[in-house]
Amino acid sequence: MVCKAKKIIGSFRIGLSVYGDYQANVHYKRRGGWDQQERIITKIHIPFKGVLVGGRYIPLGIKTYMGAEDGWRFQTTEKAFVFLVRESFIGKEIMVLPEDIRVSVETYDIPILKQPWPEYARKGLSKEMSKWPRDERGKWLKI
Numbered sequence: 001m002v003c004k005a006k007k008i009i010g011s012f013r014i015g016l017s018v019y020g021d022y023q024a025n026v027h028y029k030r031r032g033g034w035d036q037q038e039r040i041i042t043k044i045h046i047p048f049k050g051v052l053v054g055g056r057y058i059p060l061g062i063k064t065y066m067g068a069e070d071g072w073r074f075q076t077t078e079k080a081f082v083f084l085v086r087e088s089f090i091g092k093e094i095m096v097l098p099e100d101i102r103v104s105v106e107t108y109d110i111p112i113l114k115q116p117w118p119e120y121a122r123k124g125l126s127k128e129m130s131k132w133p134r135d136e137r138g139k140w141l142k143i
Contacts, residue, residue, distance in 0.1 A: 009055045010098070012083070017104040019049035024082050024095040026058055035065035041080055041097070048094055050087040051110055056095070057081055088114035 007014040023046045028037040039060050061076040083101050084093040090113045115122070133141045 009052075009083070012052055012101075012103070014052060014054065016052045017049070017106065017108045018052050018083075018085055018096075018101050019047075019104050020096055020100045020102055021045060021047050022097070022100040023048060024097050024100075026095070028063065031062065037063045039063060039074075041082075043097065043100065048085060048087060048096070049104065049108055050085045050094070051108060052083060052101075053086050053093060054084040055081060056084060058095075086110060088112060 012018075022043040025042050025044050026039065027042070029040050030036075031038040039062075041058065041060065057079045058081075059074075059076040060078050060080055061074055063072055063074045065071070066073050080097075082095040082097055085096050085101070086093050088111050117125075129140075133143075135141055
């Protein structure tokens with residue numbers, strides 16, 4: 001149950017620091033021939049930690065191709081609730097199933113932008129690009 005006045009979703013409060021090991025991935029799986037696909041949720045083992053920002057119901061069901069004139073038709077069979085967690089201020093929310101989310105004792109200071117590159121890779125790329133020739137304004141020259 002979502003209560004907008006108190007910013008509470010079930011037993012969780014918006015802005016709460018959370019962590020977990022699995023993220024939810026919504027994708028289509030072919031069912032039968034090419035003209036029928038099923039929308040499902042799978043768990044992916046990607047650890048995360050961030051701030052809870054909301055929740056969403058994801059419709060699950062079957063997508064069927066009805067022909068060139070009608071196009072695709074989606075028929076909902078059920079709905080699944082997922083929590084939305086942000087790992088940085090700029091970036092997309094990640095979806096997490098309710099059974100995979102855990103409340104953290106410590107509070108997280110989330111960064112402005114999450115850097116996906118490890119530090120050794122960033123330093124290596126910086127060192128490599130410093131070898132390239134530049135003009136008097138500092139722009140890279142085309143070779």
